[in-house]
Amino acid sequence: MAAGIPARLLPAGLRRRLGRARLRDPAYGFLFEPGPENEAVSFDCETTGLDPRRDDIVALAALRIRGNRLLTSERFQAVVRPQAAMARQAIRVHGLREADVVEGRRIEDVVPEFLRFVGGRTLVGYYLEFDVRMIDKTLRPLLGIGLPNPCVEVSALYYDRKYGDAPAGATIDLSFAAILRDLDIPALDRHDAFNDALMTAMMYLKLRDLKDRGIRIRRDGHPADRHMPMG
Amino acid sequence: MAGIFDRSDPPFDRLTDDEAAALEAALDIGYFRPGEIVIAQGRPAEALCIVIKGAVEERDGDETVALLGPKDCFDSRALVQGEAAHGFVAREETLCHMLPREIALRLIRDNPRFAAFFYLALSQKLDAIAREDEAGSAGTLMQARVSDLRLHPASFIGSDATIEQAGHLMRAIDSNALFVRDGARTGVITGMNLSKAVVLTRQPISAPVGRLAHYDVVSVRPDDFVYAALILMTKTNKRRVAVHDGSDYVGFLEDIELLSFLSGNAQLVAGRIDRAAGLPDLAAAARQIEEQVRLLRRQGVKVEVIAEIVSDLNRRLFARTFALTAPAEIQTQGCLIVMGSEGRGEQTMRTDQDNALILRAPADPAALDAFRRDFTAALEGFGFPPCPGEVMVRNPVWSRTLEEYRAAFRQWAAIPDETAHMNVAIFYDASAVAGDASLLDAAKAALAEDLGIGGEAGRGSAYMAHFARATEAFPMPIGFFNNLLTPDGQGDAVDLKKGGIFPIVHGVRSLALERGLTETGTAARIERLAERGAFSPAFARDLTQSLFLLMTMRLDAQLGAIKGALVRPADLSSVERDLLREAFHVVKQFREIVRRHFNLGMF
Structure with a gap:
């Protein structure tokens, strides 16, 4: 059933059932169990280029989010030896040269570890779809499925907090730098997979909190009630 | 690649590489929304927190006693003592590193220099820092330039001037050396050259100085480092070097000035005052007193000594x-x-x-x-x-x-x-x-x-209570901590005098006056008050050190050409902010002692 329809367009419950049915290796059934309550995983990949069909992962990092804690002490980090040649453009972005990744591990070994780290937790990322597709590329031949986890896109949370009530025609900036600035999150060296995952996780916590408290980000750059006295 | 934790920030710069790596591996990050309790008053602290972004209020009951900003650590006392004496509450959205208690305690146990930062009473902490300051003061001294020193101004004389004329000129300008113009070249002649010519080679005092001068002048430039001048003098075995600004000679640097620069020359100033024949002489000496302050401070001399x-x-x-x-x-x-x-x-x-x-x-x-x-x-x-x-x-x-x-x-x-x-x-x-x-x-x-004071007990107590009230004239400078909040740190500066120095001085004065003490210095009064049992010797030490710390910061602010007793939080290092916070804690305790003693609550 549903042949030809990309799984990600199906309702989440249906997608999970479908995925579970397609799963080749029952040892990975944990992916379909709900993760520990209140936990999520922020993750980021660095790649040889921007085409998921041709390019490969060279670095993968993830960290768990438990409640309002970022468990940086339990991080997942791996350097991967890619099969695709490194695009010069990509080297300039993440600074990993061929020589740096030649000692890396095989993606087929890294992804199962990554899956165990993630379990059934929600995934958090920035332009997450790209990273998920990069993982799925390895996952499908291995298990017959893509990542079944629920996903939270921080740029979407940000859009909602900042531009959800914007008049039509407003200039919209969803860049990583703009989000960092608006949320006053420390700007770490970018395009290091772990730093990116960490900054993304901080964005997630803050955006989730702003949403809980019903606070919008002013389009001149600050959360709207920043200067209100607090109770 | 730079991560989020900066191990070069004090006190983490005191950790070994292995210790710092262990610390980083154990760190988590906590996010706190405004009003959220980070550490509850009276409860154990599970972690040492280091603020990454945001601001945290330190509270005693309902009262905010301090405000912590990025790079500030809390609460080491809660870690060590098992429960938090104060509560810690996020004032705005705040991110903190969280170092688990066991790891923090292990580092404190294993590394005494690291521990010193957290453990010690304020006075000991300050001593530890003062020692590091003193070790570093040779460094700052060595950054001084020749132009920072007192130079003897250049005086020129023609090569056909006589020995006699040169001698008179030297005496008139109170200098032991002159520059000699001989055509296009310039030489130097010293008092010693003149004496030798007359005494040893029996030249008449009418002989021209041109032949006596030497023309291989050793010179430095005004923007050369003092240590370079010192090395040059040692190498060439000269007691003075000429100073040349690129176009002409502008003066002499004498070894005596260099030595007094290195050691301070308060004795010289004292001598000038005592010998002054009239008010103009005194005016010159008075100007030098001001210079002494800058000099002594740059040499790392403690404020109480200055x-x-x-x-x-x-x-x-x-x-x-x-x-x-x-x-x-x-x-x-x-x-x-x-x-x-x-x-x-x-x-x-x-x-x-x-x-x-x-x-x-x-x-x-x-x-x-x-x-x-x-x-x-x-x-x-x-x-x-x-x-x-x-x-x-x-x-x-x-x-x-x-x-x-x-x-x-x-x-x-x-x-x-x-x-x-x-x-x-x-x-x-x-x-x-x-x-x-x-x-x-x-x-x-x-x-x-x-x-009616200083005599039998009880008399004059009403007068003294009114007198002591001024100790509470100014609110605690919590505004200071607020300033950490302004994004650029450019908020109003804190008045160290009103917020800290005055309450100590006046509170101590009140307690001393009531007991009829004859000491005039605040530190001496504190010591005597402790002997009389007004407070513990340990508290006396903390109080004195707090006063000296505030005086030091005030002096540094004044030397930094900032008017008055104001200090901008942005100008302070996180260690200084930490010390300042502790000093204000001591001031607060002291105000409480004074309030209780004079029953100021009745007003």
Whole structure:
């Protein structure tokens, strides 16, 4: 059933059932169990280029989010030896040269570890779809499925907090730098997979909190009630 | 690649690489929304928190006692003692590193230098830092440039001038060396060259100096480092080097100036004051007192020592001015006193004049009037601004007989308004500078008697309570901590004097006056008060060190050309902020002691 329809367009419950049915290796059934309550995983990949069909992962990092804690002490980090040649453009972005990744591990070994780290937790990322597709590329031949986890896109949370009530025609900036600035999150060296995952996780916590408290980000750059006295 | 945790921030810079790696591996990050409790008062702390972004209030009950910003750590006391003495609450959205308690305690146990930062009482912590400061002071000294030193100005003489003319010129300009112009070239001739020529080679004093000068002049440039000049002098075995600014010679640098720069030259200034033949000589010496402060501080000399040296020099200056302006009758029958911070010996940078004259008996009115005018004007000429409240010798209210003072004391006792309290305060701090010091002793004894204090217990307690109230005149400078919040750190600066120095000085003064102590310095009073059981010796140490810390920061702010006693949080390192916070904690405890002692709650 549903042949030809990309799984990600199906309702989440249906997608999970479908995925579970397609799963080749029952040892990975944990992916379909709900993760520990209140936990999520922020993750980021660095790649040889921007085409998921041709390019490969060279670095993968993830960290768990438990409640309002970022468990940086339990991080997942791996350097991967890619099969695709490194695009010069990509080297300039993440600074990993061929020589740096030649000692890396095989993606087929890294992804199962990554899956165990993630379990059934929600995934958090920035332009997450790209990273998920990069993982799925390895996952499908291995298990017959893509990542079944629920996903939270921080740029979407940000859009909602900042531009959800914007008049039509407003200039919209969803860049990583703009989000960092608006949320006053420390700007770490970018395009290091772990730093990116960490900054993304901080964005997630803050955006989730702003949403809980019903606070919008002013389009001149600050959360709207920043200067209100607090109770 | 730079991660989010910066191990070069104190106190983490004291960790070994292995320790820092272990710490980083154990760190988590916590996010706290505004109003969320990070550590609850009276509860154990599970982690040491280091603020990444945001602001955290430190609270004692409902009262905010401090505000913590990025790079600040809390709460080591809760970690070590098992429960938090204060609560910690996020003021805005805040991100913190969270170091688990076991790891933090292990690092504290294993690394004494790291532990020192968290564990020790303020006084010990300051000592530890002072030692590091002293170790570093040679470094700052070595950054000084030749132009920072006192140079002997260049004087030029023609090569056909005679030995005699050169000798006279040297004496006239008080220099031991001259530049000699000989056509296009320039040489140097020294006093020693002249003496040798006359004594050893029997040249007539009419011989031209051109042939005696040497033309292989060793020179440095004004922007050369002092240490380079020192090395050059050592290498070439010269006692002076010429200073050349690229277009011409501008002066000589003498080894004596270099040595006094390295060691401070307070003795030289003292000698100049004592030898001064007239007011112009004193004016020159007075200017050098100000230079001493900068010099001594740059050499890392402790603020209490600087205050002692400066007070000594100022008092010499006043005494010498007194000797030069007062008629003999006033000198023998009077006592010149300095009051306020000058009297306590706690002045570093120059403040307003606070001086007075006590006479044994009425003096000749005309002579007294002339002296009043001359003395105050002389000090003003030396750069001591007149006192806005006219607490100066030129004001007849502050230069009169002991009997007349006595009448004033009774009035201060009878009408205890703010002016009376201020007068009592500054007079109680007075020190005799010149003349008959027994007059001041008699006056202070009379003051205590008239106020009904220092005698049997209970008397004068109502007066003292009113007097001590000023300790609470200014609110604790919580505003200071607020300033950490402004994104650019450019908020209002904190007034160290009102917020810290004044409450200590006045609280101590109140306790000391009540007991009739005769010490004038705040540190000496604190020590004596501890002996009398007003508070513990340990608290006395913390109180004294807090005072010195605040004075140091104030002095540094003043030297940094910032007007007054204001310090901008943004200008402080996180260690300094931490120390300042602790000092304010001590001030707060002390205010509590004073409040309880004088029952100030009744107001």
